[in-house]
Amino acid sequence: xxxxxxxxxxxxxxxxxxIISDNDLFIVDVRNQEDFATxxxxxxxxxxxxxxPYFDFLEDETGSVEQVKTEKEVVVxxxxxxxxxxxxxxxxxxxFQANYxxxxxxxxxxxxxxxxxxETDNWQIYQVDRAARGCLSYVLISNGEAVIIDPLRHTDKxxxxxxxxxxxxxxxLDTHAHADHISGAPDLAAATGAPYYLHPxxxxxxxxxxxxxxxxxxxxxxxxxTVGDLKIRAIHAPGHTLGQVAFLVTAASGEQFxxxxxxxxxxxxxxxxxxxxxxxxxxxxxxTLFNIIKEAVSDEALLLPGHYAKxxxxxxxxxxxxxxxxxxxxxxxxxxxxxxxFISFVLSNLPxxxxxxxxxxxxxxxxxxxxxxxxxELELGKNICALSDAYDKK
Amino acid sequence: MSxxxxxxxxxxxxxxxxxxxxxxxxRKAIMDLEVGQVIEVLATDKGSIKDFQGWAKVAKNVExxxxxxxxxxxxTIYAHVVKRTK
Numbered sequence: 001x002x003x004x005x006x007x008x009x010x011x012x013x014x015x016x017x018x019i020i021s022d023n024d025l026f027i028v029d030v031r032n033q034e035d036f037a038t039x040x041x042x043x044x045x046x047x048x049x050x051x052x053p054y055f056d057f058l059e060d061e062t063g064s065v066e067q068v069k070t071e072k073e074v075v076v077x078x079x080x081x082x083x084x085x086x087x088x089x090x091x092x093x094x095x096f097q098a099n100y101x102x103x104x105x106x107x108x109x110x111x112x113x114x115x116x117x118x119e120t121d122n123w124q125i126y127q128v129d130r131a132a133r134g135c136l137s138y139v140l141i142s143n144g145e146a147v148i149i150d151p152l153r154h155t156d157k158x159x160x161x162x163x164x165x166x167x168x169x170x171x172x173l174d175t176h177a178h179a180d181h182i183s184g185a186p187d188l189a190a191a192t193g194a195p196y197y198l199h200p201x202x203x204x205x206x207x208x209x210x211x212x213x214x215x216x217x218x219x220x221x222x223x224x225x226t227v228g229d230l231k232i233r234a235i236h237a238p239g240h241t242l243g244q245v246a247f248l249v250t251a252a253s254g255e256q257f258x259x260x261x262x263x264x265x266x267x268x269x270x271x272x273x274x275x276x277x278x279x280x281x282x283x284x285x286x287x288t289l290f291n292i293i294k295e296a297v298s299d300e301a302l303l304l305p306g307h308y309a310k311x312x313x314x315x316x317x318x319x320x321x322x323x324x325x326x327x328x329x330x331x332x333x334x335x336x337x338x339x340x341x342f343i344s345f346v347l348s349n350l351p352x353x354x355x356x357x358x359x360x361x362x363x364x365x366x367x368x369x370x371x372x373x374x375x376x377e378l379e380l381g382k383n384i385c386a387l388s389d390a391y392d393k394k
Numbered sequence: 395m396s397x398x399x400x401x402x403x404x405x406x407x408x409x410x411x412x413x414x415x416x417x418x419x420x421r422k423a424i425m426d427l428e429v430g431q432v433i434e435v436l437a438t439d440k441g442s443i444k445d446f447q448g449w450a451k452v453a454k455n456v457e458x459x460x461x462x463x464x465x466x467x468x469x470t471i472y473a474h475v476v477k478r479t480k
Contacts, residue, residue, distance in 0.1 A: 055449035
Protein backbone atom coordinates (compact mmCIF):
# COMPACT_ATOMS: atom_id res chain seq x y z
CA UNK A 1 0.00 0.00 0.00
CA UNK A 2 1.28 3.44 -0.94
CA UNK A 3 1.64 5.63 2.13
CA UNK A 4 -0.48 8.72 1.64
CA UNK A 5 0.60 12.17 2.79
CA UNK A 6 -0.64 13.09 6.27
CA UNK A 7 -3.81 15.20 6.46
CA UNK A 8 -3.55 18.92 5.93
CA UNK A 9 -6.03 21.77 5.50
CA UNK A 10 -7.60 22.86 2.22
CA UNK A 11 -9.27 26.26 1.90
CA UNK A 12 -12.89 26.46 0.78
CA UNK A 13 -11.68 28.24 -2.33
CA UNK A 14 -9.40 25.30 -3.25
CA UNK A 15 -12.16 22.79 -2.56
CA UNK A 16 -14.77 24.71 -4.56
CA UNK A 17 -12.43 25.11 -7.55
CA UNK A 18 -11.50 21.41 -7.48
CA ILE A 19 -15.17 20.40 -7.47
CA ILE A 20 -16.24 22.66 -10.30
CA SER A 21 -13.19 21.97 -12.49
CA ASP A 22 -12.26 18.31 -11.91
CA ASN A 23 -14.84 17.01 -9.42
CA ASP A 24 -12.08 14.77 -8.04
CA LEU A 25 -12.92 15.09 -4.34
CA PHE A 26 -15.07 13.01 -2.02
CA ILE A 27 -16.52 14.98 0.89
CA VAL A 28 -17.10 13.41 4.28
CA ASP A 29 -19.18 15.81 6.36
CA VAL A 30 -18.83 14.75 10.01
CA ARG A 31 -21.34 17.14 11.61
CA ASN A 32 -24.52 15.82 13.21
CA GLN A 33 -27.35 15.01 10.80
CA GLU A 34 -29.47 18.00 11.75
CA ASP A 35 -26.73 20.53 11.04
CA PHE A 36 -25.83 18.73 7.82
CA ALA A 37 -29.47 18.92 6.69
CA THR A 38 -29.53 22.67 7.38
CA UNK A 39 -26.66 23.32 5.00
CA UNK A 40 -23.69 21.70 3.35
CA UNK A 41 -21.33 22.29 0.47
CA UNK A 42 -23.25 22.39 -2.77
CA UNK A 43 -22.42 23.21 -6.39
CA UNK A 44 -24.22 22.95 -9.73
CA UNK A 45 -22.44 19.61 -10.20
CA UNK A 46 -23.33 16.56 -8.17
CA UNK A 47 -20.74 16.17 -5.44
CA UNK A 48 -19.64 12.82 -4.03
CA UNK A 49 -20.51 13.33 -0.39
CA UNK A 50 -21.56 11.40 2.70
CA UNK A 51 -22.66 12.57 6.13
CA UNK A 52 -21.11 10.37 8.83
CA PRO A 53 -21.02 12.20 12.19
CA TYR A 54 -17.68 12.19 13.99
CA PHE A 55 -19.27 10.47 16.99
CA ASP A 56 -20.13 7.56 14.68
CA PHE A 57 -16.39 7.25 14.04
CA LEU A 58 -15.88 7.22 17.82
CA GLU A 59 -18.43 4.47 18.40
CA ASP A 60 -17.96 2.34 15.30
CA GLU A 61 -14.77 3.17 13.45
CA THR A 62 -14.88 0.22 11.05
CA GLY A 63 -18.53 0.72 10.09
CA SER A 64 -18.00 4.43 9.61
CA VAL A 65 -14.89 4.06 7.47
CA GLU A 66 -16.79 1.58 5.29
CA GLN A 67 -19.20 4.37 4.37
CA VAL A 68 -16.37 6.26 2.71
CA LYS A 69 -16.56 4.29 -0.52
CA THR A 70 -14.20 6.07 -2.84
CA GLU A 71 -10.87 6.00 -4.63
CA LYS A 72 -10.87 9.81 -4.71
CA GLU A 73 -9.06 12.15 -2.39
CA VAL A 74 -11.22 12.78 0.67
CA VAL A 75 -12.02 16.14 2.27
CA VAL A 76 -13.47 16.04 5.78
CA UNK A 77 -15.79 18.86 6.83
CA UNK A 78 -17.04 19.74 10.31
CA UNK A 79 -18.35 22.73 12.23
CA UNK A 80 -15.07 24.33 13.28
CA UNK A 81 -12.17 22.15 12.03
CA UNK A 82 -11.36 20.09 15.15
CA UNK A 83 -13.48 17.03 14.43
CA UNK A 84 -12.59 17.02 10.76
CA UNK A 85 -8.87 16.92 11.59
CA UNK A 86 -9.61 14.06 13.99
CA UNK A 87 -11.57 12.05 11.39
CA UNK A 88 -9.05 12.84 8.62
CA UNK A 89 -6.39 11.20 10.84
CA UNK A 90 -8.55 8.10 11.23
CA UNK A 91 -9.13 7.91 7.45
CA UNK A 92 -5.41 8.43 6.83
CA UNK A 93 -4.66 5.45 9.08
CA UNK A 94 -7.07 3.44 6.95
CA UNK A 95 -5.09 4.28 3.81
CA PHE A 96 -7.05 7.26 2.49
CA GLN A 97 -5.59 10.45 1.10
CA ALA A 98 -7.59 12.65 3.45
CA ASN A 99 -7.49 16.39 4.08
CA TYR A 100 -9.93 18.71 5.82
CA UNK A 101 -11.65 22.05 5.37
CA UNK A 102 -9.74 24.91 6.97
CA UNK A 103 -11.96 26.83 9.41
CA UNK A 104 -14.93 24.47 9.18
CA UNK A 105 -18.31 24.92 7.55
CA UNK A 106 -18.56 28.64 8.36
CA UNK A 107 -15.92 29.20 5.68
CA UNK A 108 -18.41 27.77 3.22
CA UNK A 109 -20.99 30.21 4.54
CA UNK A 110 -18.59 33.07 3.92
CA UNK A 111 -17.48 31.93 0.47
CA UNK A 112 -18.23 34.40 -2.30
CA UNK A 113 -17.72 33.68 -5.99
CA UNK A 114 -17.47 36.58 -8.46
CA UNK A 115 -18.63 35.62 -11.96
CA UNK A 116 -18.62 37.73 -15.10
CA UNK A 117 -22.05 38.41 -16.56
CA UNK A 118 -20.65 40.56 -19.34
CA GLU A 119 -17.43 42.47 -19.90
CA THR A 120 -17.02 45.04 -22.63
CA ASP A 121 -14.34 47.71 -23.06
CA ASN A 122 -16.60 50.34 -21.53
CA TRP A 123 -18.64 48.51 -18.93
CA GLN A 124 -18.69 45.30 -16.94
CA ILE A 125 -21.31 43.47 -14.92
CA TYR A 126 -20.44 40.82 -12.32
CA GLN A 127 -22.64 38.43 -10.35
CA VAL A 128 -21.50 37.74 -6.80
CA ASP A 129 -22.71 34.40 -5.50
CA ARG A 130 -22.70 33.56 -1.81
CA ALA A 131 -23.29 29.93 -2.62
CA ALA A 132 -24.04 28.61 0.85
CA ARG A 133 -27.06 30.89 1.06
CA GLY A 134 -28.20 31.14 -2.55
CA CYS A 135 -27.80 34.91 -2.31
CA LEU A 136 -26.81 36.91 -5.37
CA SER A 137 -25.51 40.45 -5.46
CA TYR A 138 -24.08 42.45 -8.33
CA VAL A 139 -21.24 44.80 -9.16
CA LEU A 140 -21.61 47.12 -12.17
CA ILE A 141 -18.61 49.07 -13.37
CA SER A 142 -18.21 51.71 -16.07
CA ASN A 143 -15.80 54.55 -16.52
CA GLY A 144 -14.03 53.79 -13.24
CA GLU A 145 -17.25 54.07 -11.25
CA ALA A 146 -19.05 51.21 -9.58
CA VAL A 147 -22.50 50.38 -8.31
CA ILE A 148 -23.26 47.48 -6.00
CA ILE A 149 -26.76 46.03 -5.90
CA ASP A 150 -27.76 44.11 -2.76
CA PRO A 151 -24.29 43.81 -1.17
CA LEU A 152 -23.97 41.15 1.52
CA ARG A 153 -22.35 41.73 4.85
CA HIS A 154 -18.76 40.61 4.11
CA THR A 155 -17.91 44.02 2.76
CA ASP A 156 -14.16 43.34 2.34
CA LYS A 157 -14.97 40.96 -0.54
CA UNK A 158 -16.49 43.85 -2.50
CA UNK A 159 -13.86 46.39 -1.49
CA UNK A 160 -11.05 44.05 -2.57
CA UNK A 161 -12.79 43.39 -5.86
CA UNK A 162 -13.29 47.10 -6.57
CA UNK A 163 -9.68 47.83 -5.72
CA UNK A 164 -8.55 45.10 -8.07
CA UNK A 165 -10.73 46.62 -10.82
CA UNK A 166 -9.58 50.15 -10.01
CA UNK A 167 -13.16 51.37 -9.58
CA UNK A 168 -14.66 53.83 -7.10
CA UNK A 169 -17.94 53.02 -5.43
CA UNK A 170 -20.56 55.55 -6.54
CA UNK A 171 -23.92 54.10 -5.47
CA UNK A 172 -25.16 51.37 -3.16
CA LEU A 173 -28.60 50.07 -4.06
CA ASP A 174 -30.68 47.63 -2.03
CA THR A 175 -33.63 46.19 -3.91
CA HIS A 176 -35.48 45.85 -0.59
CA ALA A 177 -35.03 45.35 3.15
CA HIS A 178 -33.79 41.78 3.25
CA ALA A 179 -35.18 39.21 5.67
CA ASP A 180 -32.81 36.33 4.97
CA HIS A 181 -29.45 38.08 5.20
CA ILE A 182 -27.79 41.12 6.66
CA SER A 183 -27.17 43.90 4.17
CA GLY A 184 -23.61 45.10 3.64
CA ALA A 185 -24.80 48.45 2.30
CA PRO A 186 -24.74 50.53 5.51
CA ASP A 187 -21.18 49.39 6.31
CA LEU A 188 -20.02 49.98 2.74
CA ALA A 189 -21.60 53.45 2.80
CA ALA A 190 -19.73 54.21 6.01
CA ALA A 191 -16.45 52.86 4.63
CA THR A 192 -16.56 54.62 1.27
CA GLY A 193 -18.93 57.57 1.58
CA ALA A 194 -21.03 56.24 -1.30
CA PRO A 195 -24.75 56.95 -0.83
CA TYR A 196 -27.02 54.06 0.14
CA TYR A 197 -30.45 53.96 -1.52
CA LEU A 198 -33.48 52.04 -0.25
CA HIS A 199 -37.20 52.51 -0.81
CA PRO A 200 -38.57 54.27 2.29
CA UNK A 201 -41.44 51.78 2.72
CA UNK A 202 -38.74 49.22 3.52
CA UNK A 203 -37.02 51.43 6.07
CA UNK A 204 -39.80 50.61 8.50
CA UNK A 205 -39.70 47.21 10.18
CA UNK A 206 -42.95 45.45 9.22
CA UNK A 207 -43.52 43.89 12.65
CA UNK A 208 -42.04 46.50 14.97
CA UNK A 209 -43.38 49.49 13.00
CA UNK A 210 -40.47 51.60 14.14
CA UNK A 211 -38.44 54.08 12.14
CA UNK A 212 -35.01 52.80 11.10
CA UNK A 213 -31.74 53.71 12.79
CA UNK A 214 -29.71 53.47 9.61
CA UNK A 215 -29.16 56.39 7.31
CA UNK A 216 -30.18 55.97 3.69
CA UNK A 217 -31.42 57.99 0.77
CA UNK A 218 -35.00 57.44 -0.28
CA UNK A 219 -35.44 55.62 -3.53
CA UNK A 220 -38.56 56.27 -5.64
CA UNK A 221 -40.12 54.67 -8.68
CA UNK A 222 -38.49 56.03 -11.84
CA UNK A 223 -35.29 57.25 -10.17
CA UNK A 224 -32.35 57.07 -12.53
CA UNK A 225 -28.65 56.63 -11.87
CA THR A 226 -25.99 56.91 -14.52
CA VAL A 227 -22.61 55.25 -14.23
CA GLY A 228 -20.52 55.71 -17.37
CA ASP A 229 -22.24 53.79 -20.14
CA LEU A 230 -24.84 52.20 -17.88
CA LYS A 231 -28.19 53.77 -17.12
CA ILE A 232 -30.05 52.34 -14.12
CA ARG A 233 -33.79 52.88 -13.63
CA ALA A 234 -35.62 51.96 -10.44
CA ILE A 235 -38.98 50.24 -10.82
CA HIS A 236 -41.15 50.05 -7.71
CA ALA A 237 -42.33 46.45 -7.74
CA PRO A 238 -43.97 45.69 -4.38
CA GLY A 239 -45.38 42.43 -3.04
CA HIS A 240 -42.44 40.59 -1.51
CA THR A 241 -42.01 43.75 0.55
CA LEU A 242 -43.90 47.03 0.23
CA GLY A 243 -40.74 48.88 -0.75
CA GLN A 244 -39.43 46.23 -3.16
CA VAL A 245 -37.66 47.78 -6.12
CA ALA A 246 -36.14 46.21 -9.23
CA PHE A 247 -33.51 47.84 -11.44
CA LEU A 248 -33.60 47.87 -15.21
CA VAL A 249 -30.17 48.64 -16.57
CA THR A 250 -29.65 49.76 -20.16
CA ALA A 251 -26.14 49.84 -21.60
CA ALA A 252 -25.09 52.37 -24.25
CA SER A 253 -25.15 49.43 -26.68
CA GLY A 254 -28.88 49.01 -26.00
CA GLU A 255 -28.51 45.72 -24.13
CA GLN A 256 -30.73 45.45 -21.07
CA PHE A 257 -30.28 43.72 -17.73
CA UNK A 258 -33.05 43.26 -15.21
CA UNK A 259 -31.92 43.12 -11.59
CA UNK A 260 -35.10 41.71 -10.16
CA UNK A 261 -34.22 41.53 -6.46
CA UNK A 262 -36.82 39.28 -4.85
CA UNK A 263 -39.63 40.00 -7.32
CA UNK A 264 -39.05 37.24 -9.85
CA UNK A 265 -36.47 34.43 -9.74
CA UNK A 266 -35.41 32.00 -12.48
CA UNK A 267 -37.73 29.30 -11.22
CA UNK A 268 -39.95 30.95 -8.62
CA UNK A 269 -40.82 34.38 -7.25
CA UNK A 270 -40.61 36.24 -3.96
CA UNK A 271 -43.08 35.09 -1.32
CA UNK A 272 -45.52 37.75 -0.08
CA UNK A 273 -45.72 36.79 3.58
CA UNK A 274 -42.37 37.71 5.16
CA UNK A 275 -43.89 40.95 6.42
CA UNK A 276 -46.68 39.00 8.10
CA UNK A 277 -49.31 40.14 5.58
CA UNK A 278 -49.37 37.28 3.05
CA UNK A 279 -53.07 37.54 2.23
CA UNK A 280 -52.92 41.27 1.64
CA UNK A 281 -49.68 41.22 -0.28
CA UNK A 282 -50.25 38.17 -2.54
CA UNK A 283 -52.51 40.18 -4.92
CA UNK A 284 -49.81 42.86 -5.02
CA UNK A 285 -47.30 40.22 -6.14
CA UNK A 286 -49.66 39.29 -8.96
CA UNK A 287 -49.97 42.89 -10.13
CA THR A 288 -46.23 43.41 -9.93
CA LEU A 289 -45.36 40.29 -11.93
CA PHE A 290 -48.05 40.35 -14.58
CA ASN A 291 -48.59 44.09 -14.96
CA ILE A 292 -45.59 46.09 -13.80
CA ILE A 293 -42.72 43.77 -14.73
CA LYS A 294 -44.30 42.30 -17.83
CA GLU A 295 -44.93 45.83 -19.12
CA ALA A 296 -41.61 47.39 -18.17
CA VAL A 297 -39.11 44.68 -19.03
CA SER A 298 -38.56 43.39 -22.55
CA ASP A 299 -38.23 39.71 -23.40
CA GLU A 300 -34.63 40.25 -24.48
CA ALA A 301 -33.49 41.68 -21.12
CA LEU A 302 -31.25 39.37 -19.14
CA LEU A 303 -32.82 38.46 -15.80
CA LEU A 304 -30.38 38.62 -12.89
CA PRO A 305 -32.25 37.60 -9.73
CA GLY A 306 -31.54 38.15 -6.03
CA HIS A 307 -31.67 34.48 -5.13
CA TYR A 308 -31.69 30.94 -6.34
CA ALA A 309 -32.98 27.87 -4.56
CA LYS A 310 -30.86 25.16 -6.17
CA UNK A 311 -27.31 25.32 -7.49
CA UNK A 312 -28.57 23.44 -10.56
CA UNK A 313 -30.40 26.58 -11.71
CA UNK A 314 -27.04 27.88 -13.00
CA UNK A 315 -26.42 27.92 -16.74
CA UNK A 316 -23.39 26.32 -18.38
CA UNK A 317 -21.21 29.29 -17.45
CA UNK A 318 -22.17 28.89 -13.81
CA UNK A 319 -24.26 32.07 -13.97
CA UNK A 320 -27.72 32.41 -12.51
CA UNK A 321 -29.22 34.27 -15.46
CA UNK A 322 -31.54 33.84 -18.40
CA UNK A 323 -33.50 36.10 -20.71
CA UNK A 324 -36.89 37.26 -19.53
CA UNK A 325 -38.37 35.35 -22.44
CA UNK A 326 -36.85 32.09 -21.21
CA UNK A 327 -38.01 32.84 -17.69
CA UNK A 328 -41.64 33.48 -18.71
CA UNK A 329 -41.58 30.15 -20.54
CA UNK A 330 -39.90 27.98 -17.94
CA UNK A 331 -40.59 29.45 -14.49
CA UNK A 332 -42.29 26.58 -12.69
CA UNK A 333 -44.08 28.86 -10.22
CA UNK A 334 -45.92 30.84 -12.92
CA UNK A 335 -48.28 28.10 -13.99
CA UNK A 336 -51.36 30.09 -12.90
CA UNK A 337 -51.82 33.35 -14.75
CA UNK A 338 -55.43 34.06 -13.74
CA UNK A 339 -55.47 36.43 -10.78
CA UNK A 340 -57.65 34.43 -8.36
CA UNK A 341 -56.02 31.11 -9.19
CA PHE A 342 -52.62 32.67 -8.81
CA ILE A 343 -53.41 34.11 -5.39
CA SER A 344 -54.84 30.89 -4.00
CA PHE A 345 -51.87 28.98 -5.43
CA VAL A 346 -49.48 31.37 -3.69
CA LEU A 347 -51.27 31.21 -0.37
CA SER A 348 -51.36 27.41 -0.42
CA ASN A 349 -47.64 27.10 -1.18
CA LEU A 350 -46.10 29.32 1.47
CA PRO A 351 -43.17 27.67 3.23
CA UNK A 352 -42.78 28.23 6.97
CA UNK A 353 -41.18 31.52 7.82
CA UNK A 354 -37.83 31.13 9.57
CA UNK A 355 -38.10 32.73 13.00
CA UNK A 356 -34.82 34.62 12.61
CA UNK A 357 -36.11 36.57 9.58
CA UNK A 358 -37.87 39.07 11.83
CA UNK A 359 -34.63 39.67 13.72
CA UNK A 360 -32.58 39.97 10.50
CA UNK A 361 -34.93 42.74 9.35
CA UNK A 362 -34.29 44.45 12.69
CA UNK A 363 -30.55 44.30 12.02
CA UNK A 364 -31.08 45.74 8.53
CA UNK A 365 -33.13 48.61 9.97
CA UNK A 366 -30.38 49.28 12.52
CA UNK A 367 -32.72 48.47 15.43
CA UNK A 368 -30.33 45.89 16.88
CA UNK A 369 -26.58 45.42 16.50
CA UNK A 370 -25.57 41.78 17.01
CA UNK A 371 -21.93 40.67 17.24
CA UNK A 372 -20.20 38.56 14.59
CA UNK A 373 -21.16 35.23 16.15
CA UNK A 374 -24.81 36.23 16.46
CA UNK A 375 -24.83 37.46 12.85
CA UNK A 376 -23.38 34.15 11.63
CA GLU A 377 -26.03 32.29 13.56
CA LEU A 378 -28.85 34.44 12.11
CA GLU A 379 -27.60 33.70 8.62
CA LEU A 380 -27.32 29.92 8.86
CA GLY A 381 -28.63 27.85 5.99
CA LYS A 382 -30.20 28.53 2.63
CA ASN A 383 -32.52 31.47 2.02
CA ILE A 384 -36.25 30.73 1.98
CA CYS A 385 -37.41 33.85 0.16
CA ALA A 386 -39.09 32.07 -2.72
CA LEU A 387 -42.42 30.35 -2.78
CA SER A 388 -42.33 26.72 -1.67
CA ASP A 389 -40.90 24.36 -4.25
CA ALA A 390 -43.99 22.16 -3.87
CA TYR A 391 -44.74 23.12 -7.45
CA ASP A 392 -41.68 21.12 -8.50
CA LYS A 393 -44.00 18.17 -8.94
CA LYS A 394 -45.18 19.82 -12.15
CA MET B 395 -35.30 12.46 27.23
CA SER B 396 -36.90 10.72 30.19
CA UNK B 397 -38.20 12.70 33.14
CA UNK B 398 -36.46 10.64 35.76
CA UNK B 399 -34.58 12.03 38.72
CA UNK B 400 -30.90 11.29 38.88
CA UNK B 401 -27.95 11.59 41.19
CA UNK B 402 -24.72 12.82 39.69
CA UNK B 403 -21.74 10.63 40.61
CA UNK B 404 -19.08 12.71 38.94
CA UNK B 405 -18.59 15.93 37.02
CA UNK B 406 -16.32 16.34 34.00
CA UNK B 407 -15.22 19.84 33.08
CA UNK B 408 -14.55 20.23 29.36
CA UNK B 409 -15.26 23.96 29.23
CA UNK B 410 -13.19 25.75 26.64
CA UNK B 411 -12.64 22.59 24.61
CA UNK B 412 -13.91 22.31 21.04
CA UNK B 413 -15.26 19.24 19.35
CA UNK B 414 -14.41 16.39 19.23
CA UNK B 415 -12.74 16.74 22.66
CA UNK B 416 -15.89 17.06 24.85
CA UNK B 417 -17.18 13.76 23.51
CA UNK B 418 -13.79 12.05 23.43
CA UNK B 419 -13.21 12.88 27.11
CA UNK B 420 -16.80 12.09 28.09
CA ARG B 421 -16.55 8.61 26.54
CA LYS B 422 -13.36 7.90 28.50
CA ALA B 423 -14.86 9.15 31.76
CA ILE B 424 -17.99 7.03 31.27
CA MET B 425 -15.87 3.88 31.08
CA ASP B 426 -14.67 4.67 34.62
CA LEU B 427 -18.27 4.73 35.90
CA GLU B 428 -20.21 1.78 37.26
CA VAL B 429 -23.23 0.78 35.19
CA GLY B 430 -26.14 2.93 36.37
CA GLN B 431 -23.97 5.83 37.50
CA VAL B 432 -24.45 9.31 36.10
CA ILE B 433 -21.89 11.86 34.88
CA GLU B 434 -22.41 15.55 34.30
CA VAL B 435 -20.31 16.98 31.46
CA LEU B 436 -19.82 20.76 31.51
CA ALA B 437 -19.09 22.22 28.06
CA THR B 438 -19.00 25.70 26.57
CA ASP B 439 -19.18 24.62 22.93
CA LYS B 440 -22.79 25.24 21.84
CA GLY B 441 -22.41 22.60 19.15
CA SER B 442 -22.10 20.02 21.93
CA ILE B 443 -25.90 20.09 22.46
CA LYS B 444 -26.83 18.44 19.18
CA ASP B 445 -23.66 16.37 19.18
CA PHE B 446 -24.42 14.77 22.56
CA GLN B 447 -27.96 14.06 21.34
CA GLY B 448 -26.70 12.42 18.15
CA TRP B 449 -23.98 10.52 19.96
CA ALA B 450 -26.37 9.18 22.63
CA LYS B 451 -28.42 7.63 19.83
CA VAL B 452 -25.50 5.71 18.34
CA ALA B 453 -23.61 4.82 21.53
CA LYS B 454 -24.86 1.53 22.95
CA ASN B 455 -23.93 2.04 26.59
CA VAL B 456 -25.35 5.46 27.49
CA GLU B 457 -28.57 7.35 28.04
CA UNK B 458 -28.75 11.15 27.83
CA UNK B 459 -30.89 12.12 30.83
CA UNK B 460 -30.84 15.90 30.57
CA UNK B 461 -29.19 18.92 29.01
CA UNK B 462 -29.21 22.06 31.12
CA UNK B 463 -27.97 25.57 30.48
CA UNK B 464 -26.10 27.28 33.31
CA UNK B 465 -24.72 30.76 33.55
CA UNK B 466 -20.95 30.67 34.04
CA UNK B 467 -19.76 34.26 34.17
CA UNK B 468 -19.80 35.74 30.64
CA UNK B 469 -20.26 32.35 28.98
CA THR B 470 -23.11 29.89 28.97
CA ILE B 471 -22.28 26.41 30.18
CA TYR B 472 -24.08 23.43 28.73
CA ALA B 473 -24.40 20.58 31.22
CA HIS B 474 -24.98 17.19 29.62
CA VAL B 475 -26.20 14.56 32.06
CA VAL B 476 -25.36 11.06 30.88
CA LYS B 477 -25.99 7.66 32.48
CA ARG B 478 -23.91 4.58 31.81
CA THR B 479 -26.40 1.83 30.95
CA LYS B 480 -24.09 -1.11 30.11
